[in-house]
Amino acid sequence: MNPMDIVLGVIGIALSVMIFSYLLGDNFFFRAALYILVGVSSGYAAAVLVTKVILPRLVEPLSQNGTDAFWLGLVPLALCVLLVLMLVPRTVKAGTLPLAFLAGTGAAVAIAGISRGTLAPQLLSVVNRFSPELLRANAGVNWGGIVEALFILLGVISVLFYFHHHLSRKSAGTQRPLLVEGISSVGQIFLGISLGMLFVGFFSAALTALIARMLWLKEFILALLAG
């Protein structure tokens, strides 16, 4: 193990212990580790953006005077200048143009993507569960497929009921019919199962990261002791 590995390993151990110190509550060492993480990440991201985006996409085209890339490069340059003007209090409003352009474009792309990539395919998937080809098996009835399709349909409807009537009940403060309340309760069960699965996934990911870090510590200490 060379000296640089030892130094980096000690720094890694120190940072890990600083993060673990959160068990004692929010303290200086934990915050210092977070600040180091945020600072290093931001600096690295800025360096990457400068070298991978600004220089090749903005500066380089503008250096090619008279070409199409030059004229196209003026558009992002103008937007960047407007953004920079936001630093001056008297010209803050100038920055709203590129921000509005960015927000509008992002919202349009997101809505189109959700509609085309999630809503429509998922609804079609629920409907296709009831296709005759799937419900027939060997010239008989695929009861398993029918139950599965009904279960999925029940889950979709009950969760939608829960969200719709839960919010409307909170706003109106009125008591809903018993059937609606029952379906909403079923939706709550589906939601609870989904959130439980998400929690298990998050915990598993965090546990894996913790085990990997402890395993690294173990190997480093063993290597350090072995010389």
Next chain:
Amino acid sequence: MILCPHCGKENLPQATRCVHCGEDLEELFRIEGMEDNSALQEEPDISVADLLESFRNDSSPKDEETRSADSTGQAYVSDSGAESNAEMPAEEEEQAPEWLARIRKRAQQEEDAAGELTRKGNSLDAARSEDHRGRVDEEFANWIGRIRENARRENLLMPKPAINSAASEEGVPEWLRKVRELQPEAEDGEQFAEEPAEEPAVEEVEPEEEQGEAAAQDQAQETESVVEQTSPEEILGDTEPAAEAVSELEPEPEAESAGEKAQPADEEDSDSGDAEELPESAAAPQFAPVLEELGLAADGAALELDEKPASSEELSADLLLLRRQKENAQILMNLIGEEGRGIPPAKTQRVSGRGLYRLILGAFLLLVLAAVLVFVPEAKPKQIENPAPAVALKDVLDRLASGDKVLVVLEYQAATSPELEQIAAPVLRELETRGAELQFLTTHPNGLWLADALMRAAEIPTRETAFLAGGRLGVLAAALNSEGNSAVIPAGIEELQKYELILLLEDSQTDIQNWIEQAGPWLSASKLGVLASSQNEALLLPYYDAGQLAGFAAGTLQGRVLAQALDQAPLTSAPSRAFQAGLLVMIAVILLGILSKAEADSSARHSKEPEA
């Protein structure tokens, strides 16, 4: 028009009750001619003791009704400053004017008039009975004293016209002279303008709304203690007990009426002179705590001093800023100052002992993991049935031939890199073995160096990693790059349709949805494969069931299964025993939490039942 002795506002001459405060107006008995008696008005300094004594001596057995009418008339005429009639001897009744004789005669003859005129007299006589005489006298004296006190204070509050000659006699500005007039004790260098809110200046008080004799009797029980402790002389004086008694009265609701109310008391103030003002002002700071305790100090009664204005008229106006106005202005200034600032985080009350429990649980989990990692040997991997998504992904990988292009997209953070490397390393080794042409792309800056770590972990040759900027928009641009000449797409990355497989290494739900929603509709369903952390499994299942993914493997367990299916050895840094131990600890913690919560709820329920 007549002035109400209670509120000082104008009423019609024939009014029997004040339209502003409801006070009985005994001016009904005021007869023109008597009002013009200058001798009566020139004696404002009434001696209450003498007046009460005259009331007592005036009740001779003969001609009871006449004496009652006379004494009543004396009493109420004295309200307007003509109290000296109380000393009129009985034999002078014969020398009374003709109009007075007619009135008395008619009052005796007419029952209505007698009822109206003598009722008050009778009630006064009844009040002066043995049981109530002393109380009524004290209340009356108290009332007179409060009127005087009120008038004197209102006179002080009323802005006086500026006197040019006095402005610069001693080099003292006009505004400072007014300040000293209001607060003489503050002349010793005290800065008024710096601490205006802490100096309650002159308290404005007014008599209680029900100042009639009946009202005085009704409220006698409440004020008896105060009245008994204060003699009329003390009330009329400027001693501290008198001020305390006055301070218990209601404050002046409107400071604007101070000028109107101060009019009748001008003469009294002129008599009393500055000698009375000085001790009163000196006692003002002593009254401040009492007034603040009673809530009178903030009701606009106190005066505030402001900066030096330009003219004498403005000086007086600025000096009379009400405290409430100043407080409202300060609130408005604070609101303007807070504009644009972030809302401070709400302070949450920490539960005591919570940090200790967290420390114990965290230390216990760390100890268990460390013990398992150090002392428990790694178990042999069991043959687990492949989950359907992992099997589907394996089928896609099996179909790849040598030279097929595979785009590996890295979108995970350093924290999840151990998990992702355990899942992806066997797959990348398999692709390298099959001779697939691998290209690496990332949309996160961290992906540039994480890709190198992944290639080292997978033991494949290092390749350059391209950076795709723009997030969701960049993904859409890459999907629409049908000709492969887009300036947004980094060099070396071709049209997405030309790749046989786009393998996403993800730990973020948002990034997965970006690729499925933006690039998925433009690609065939068999081209998107996902290797994700375990937290994304629940999200990926619906997309796989809908046919939008070729397959996926989420978590170290599925990654291990996929590696076994591909005949690749999983990474050595995958201690399944420690993972199982950690899961067991967490399950135990959750069960303990459920039990303790149920116990706490039960205890709370049992504690509420006895109360109900």
